[in-house]
Amino acid sequence: MTDRPVTGGxxxxxxxxxxxxxxxxxxxxxxxxxxxxxxxxxxxxxxxAGATFTQRGDRIFRGLATGSGVFIVALIGAVGVFxxxxxxxxxxxxxxxxxxxxxxxxxxxxxxxxGILDLLLVTVEVSVFALIIAMPIGLGIALFxxxxxxxxxxxxxxxxxxxxxxxxxxxxxxxxILVLAPVIEPFAQWLQAHLxxxxxxxxxxxxxxxxxxxxxxxVLAVMILPIITSITREVFERTPRTLIEAALALGATxxxxxxxxxxxxxRSGYVSASMLxxxxxxxxxxxxxxxxxxxxxAFSGSLFDGGATFASKIALAFAExxxxxxxxxxxxxxxxxxxxxxxxxxxxxALVARSGAxx
Amino acid sequence: MKLQRHGAVxxxxxxxxxxxxxxxxxxxxxxxxxxxxxxxxxxAVDCTGKKNLTxxxxxxxxxxxxxxxxxxxxxxxxxxxxxxxxxxxxxxKQFNAGLVDFGGSDSALSKDKGEVDAAATRCKGNPAWNLxxxxxxxxxxxxxxxxxxxxxxxxxxxKLFNGGITTWNDPAIAALNPGKTLPAVPVKVVYRSxxxxxxxxxxxxxxxxxxxxxxxxxxxxxxxxxxxGAEKSAGVAQAxxxxxxxxxxxxxxxxxxxxxxIAKIDSGSGAVELTTENVGKAIEGAKVTGTGNxxxxxxxxxxxxxxxxxxxxxxxxxEIVCSKGYDADTAKAVKAFLATAATxxxxxxxxxxxxxxxxxxxxxxxxxxxxxx
Numbered sequence: 001m002t003d004r005p006v007t008g009g010x011x012x013x014x015x016x017x018x019x020x021x022x023x024x025x026x027x028x029x030x031x032x033x034x035x036x037x038x039x040x041x042x043x044x045x046x047x048x049a050g051a052t053f054t055q056r057g058d059r060i061f062r063g064l065a066t067g068s069g070v071f072i073v074a075l076i077g078a079v080g081v082f083x084x085x086x087x088x089x090x091x092x093x094x095x096x097x098x099x100x101x102x103x104x105x106x107x108x109x110x111x112x113x114x115g116i117l118d119l120l121l122v123t124v125e126v127s128v129f130a131l132i133i134a135m136p137i138g139l140g141i142a143l144f145x146x147x148x149x150x151x152x153x154x155x156x157x158x159x160x161x162x163x164x165x166x167x168x169x170x171x172x173x174x175x176x177i178l179v180l181a182p183v184i185e186p187f188a189q190w191l192q193a194h195l196x197x198x199x200x201x202x203x204x205x206x207x208x209x210x211x212x213x214x215x216x217x218x219v220l221a222v223m224i225l226p227i228i229t230s231i232t233r234e235v236f237e238r239t240p241r242t243l244i245e246a247a248l249a250l251g252a253t254x255x256x257x258x259x260x261x262x263x264x265x266x267r268s269g270y271v272s273a274s275m276l277x278x279x280x281x282x283x284x285x286x287x288x289x290x291x292x293x294x295x296x297x298a299f300s301g302s303l304f305d306g307g308a309t310f311a312s313k314i315a316l317a318f319a320e321x322x323x324x325x326x327x328x329x330x331x332x333x334x335x336x337x338x339x340x341x342x343x344x345x346x347x348x349x350a351l352v353a354r355s356g357a358x359x
Numbered sequence: 360m361k362l363q364r365h366g367a368v369x370x371x372x373x374x375x376x377x378x379x380x381x382x383x384x385x386x387x388x389x390x391x392x393x394x395x396x397x398x399x400x401x402x403a404v405d406c407t408g409k410k411n412l413t414x415x416x417x418x419x420x421x422x423x424x425x426x427x428x429x430x431x432x433x434x435x436x437x438x439x440x441x442x443x444x445x446x447x448x449x450x451x452k453q454f455n456a457g458l459v460d461f462g463g464s465d466s467a468l469s470k471d472k473g474e475v476d477a478a479a480t481r482c483k484g485n486p487a488w489n490l491x492x493x494x495x496x497x498x499x500x501x502x503x504x505x506x507x508x509x510x511x512x513x514x515x516x517x518k519l520f521n522g523g524i525t526t527w528n529d530p531a532i533a534a535l536n537p538g539k540t541l542p543a544v545p546v547k548v549v550y551r552s553x554x555x556x557x558x559x560x561x562x563x564x565x566x567x568x569x570x571x572x573x574x575x576x577x578x579x580x581x582x583x584x585x586x587x588g589a590e591k592s593a594g595v596a597q598a599x600x601x602x603x604x605x606x607x608x609x610x611x612x613x614x615x616x617x618x619x620x621i622a623k624i625d626s627g628s629g630a631v632e633l634t635t636e637n638v639g640k641a642i643e644g645a646k647v648t649g650t651g652n653x654x655x656x657x658x659x660x661x662x663x664x665x666x667x668x669x670x671x672x673x674x675x676x677x678e679i680v681c682s683k684g685y686d687a688d689t690a691k692a693v694k695a696f697l698a699t700a701a702t703x704x705x706x707x708x709x710x711x712x713x714x715x716x717x718x719x720x721x722x723x724x725x726x727x728x729x730x731x732x
Contacts, residue, residue, distance in 0.1 A: 105580075107578040107579065107580060178597075182601075205587075206587055207547045207549070207586060207587035207602065208549065208589060208598045208601070208602055209601060209602065211587065211589070211598070289553075289590055290590055290594070293587040293588055293598075294550065294552030294581075294587060294588020294589070295587060295588070296581075296583065296584050296585055296586060306587055306588075315553075316552055316554065316590065317553070317554050317580075318446075318449075319418075319445055319446025319447075319448060319449055320446050320447060320448040320449075320553075320554035320555070320556075320579050321448050321449075322447075322448040322451060322452065322469075322472060322474070323472050
């Protein structure tokens, strides 16, 4: 009797290896694939019953997953449509340029004059300033917790940083204007006196000490720090041990290991964490309402100006809104914030995808 | 081992929470008869109506409503009113939608905005009444070192708030304050950055009393053109207390809490200080422009030509109720609450920074409240 190897399916890699049969099996003469009649029970009924059950469960799960995805997209679409429907009549009735106007005067519904330029500039400046402060600190904390801290210290320290995210934003606002503003006032005065020739540090138009974009940016940085830190920490922990050990084996110091393995690996996660933090900063309402002083002159770009962001402008006015055209003006401002956040997130995703493809 | 450790932590936290809860003490509600007896109004209110009323609206009258609720609970045990100070606009909207039993607003229902018609629909075809139950003075507060007894008039106040006067030692201010040394400190205006009925009333006062010096108009948003805004009266009071050379406008209770200096107002017959009696004299001069029991007040007369010795800068907040159209239980409860508010509730208002109703007004209000069906 000779071995007659049975060639299997398309996954045949080596001669003599076939699917399901050991390489050295001796096979009887005749039709190899015919099962021995009488020794195997008829498998048909249990298999069909099992197959139907699996298919139904599969379909249910797939339906639920698809439904959730569709629901979320539909919800966001509904929010966008609601904003558009409320905003369009007011924007059409606006006697000022909506995108370039600097005043927001909606007292008289027959004479609406509103523009969002100042709101846009203040929102972007305070969020970018907060991000510039929070990004390096978040990176440092994440590196410390994953690479340098002893294991026993890292966990409670991590809990503490996450606890920052649980503090309500009204508390941050009150802390900012009542505690932080007087403390950093001498430093703010020093900046305006010595670096006032740089437009960003020029003396601003906020008459109330400390009620400036500077204070608001620092408070916002503290608020977005836990978001950036926790996600970056997760990403850094996923750095493959083999890469780290390889770098150590090649004689790298701790900092060189971090520089060559952890940071490149975690860069896209770090960027997406920062973008999440930026999204939070763009939409922050109550802390900025409490801290930023209202002003009667245009925003000059200085960190020591007051003003209002999109969200805080709506918060300051919504209690007294009593007709649809005035309300629509504020909703139009909210729509611009919606589009801005969407654009920032889309840009961040594109950035991450591109760096991911390169890596 | 792990469970034991966690169990110890949980037990410790639970014990700590119980300890803290036990240490705190609930304030006992004011006992019956703590306030002054009813000043000539209805002595017995009908407490058989709905036990829980809901109301929403102006935040300026929140403290007054709290005082009224205490008096109401003393008169009718077990009854309560839940007042949500979300703002006049929200209050009127919720009342017209039928979601609250009565609304609180800094301004009467507006015909132009359709609020009168919407309210009539809510009240099943009957008109809604604006009942002014709370009068509050607005203080002009300032912080200038070395100056404690400042007198202003409408014209000077208007120029301060719109940038016409920029330093505190201006001759116009010195003319009203002979003999006082005013420092050469720049004037820093602090206004309400959120929309507010207080801002509206102050700007109306400046329009009426400044003899043409205030041309910026009125409205819930400050339009003076200078200054910095702080959020809500508490923010304005805090910012004024912290800024040298500040001048602002804020309700009396907040000025008292922050211990700010309050200016006297000279309306042509001498400097008048902000006291309850002087505010009462001003309220008596207010004309009712509404018909019948709809007591809409026109304060422009008070602002422009106030009675001698009265403090003119006052604002009134209205309770907006249905004249008819409530179901029987709600009507009884609303009547009982408002009747208590107009009589025994007035006793504690002066401490809260509001002005109690003068007798002539009180009788008009009680007539209107009794007419609610």
